[in-house]
Amino acid sequence: DQQVKQNSPSLSVQEGRISILNCDYTNSMFDYFLWYKKYPAEGPTFLISISSIKDKNEDGRFTVFLNKSAKHLSLHIVPSQPGDSAVYFCAATGGGNKLTFGTGTQLKVEL
Amino acid sequence: DAGVIQSPRHEVTEMGQEVTLRCKPISGHNSLFWYRQTMMRGLELLIYFNNNVPIDDSGMPEDRFSAKMPNASFSTLKIQPSEPRDSAVYFCASSLTLNQPQHFGDGTRLSIL
Numbered sequence: 001d002q003q004v005k006q007n008s009p010s011l012s013v014q015e016g017r018i019s020i021l022n023c024d025y026t027n028s029m030f031d032y033f034l035w036y037k038k039y040p041a042e043g044p045t046f047l048i049s050i051s052s053i054k055d056k057n058e059d060g061r062f063t064v065f066l067n068k069s070a071k072h073l074s075l076h077i078v079p080s081q082p083g084d085s086a087v088y089f090c091a092a093t094g095g096g097n098k099l100t101f102g103t104g105t106q107l108k109v110e111l
Numbered sequence: 112d113a114g115v116i117q118s119p120r121h122e123v124t125e126m127g128q129e130v131t132l133r134c135k136p137i138s139g140h141n142s143l144f145w146y147r148q149t150m151m152r153g154l155e156l157l158i159y160f161n162n163n164v165p166i167d168d169s170g171m172p173e174d175r176f177s178a179k180m181p182n183a184s185f186s187t188l189k190i191q192p193s194e195p196r197d198s199a200v201y202f203c204a205s206s207l208t209l210n211q212p213q214h215f216g217d218g219t220r221l222s223i224l
Binding site for chain 1: 115142144146152153154156159166167202204209210212213214215216217218220
């Protein structure tokens, strides 16, 4: 049972435009959400997180939005840059338990 | 500060051989995780430890897989005997506690011929 879902395996965006990566979850116990970024031949690196007491968290070009009623979160990257091309993983946790990861979305930022 | 260190980076071996993957977590981190990444399933959690104790190994695919953490600075993931379908990238990650952001190693790319 996939508790964290990233339904778009890939996304292509032009440089300078907004990239929106989506993630849905099913477990209502999840209260902390994270995004990871992964380049080829490297391990995932932590990007940004959000607690369920907030609905938005911003860090530079990256903003994560949380809609608890819809059990949905999204990562916005503005403006998108070619160096942002990577696989993005959404992850969630709650109740002191381990992180559960989605299957990832491959973002390609084109010139 | 050194990150999570995995070895080897690449491993190519024949079916039936024993494979041992190694991981050194970040010093002071109490939780350690082993993942497998495939195209079909993304990042799958195989097993995780807290304070060197295995907490959940329900992700380990078969009895051919085993993992140990003899001390706070070292863990191994062993596959015996290995099969071609075990080919994947295996990641180790560590975190301060179970639900804190995890820091990943660069992975071991395993190819079983």
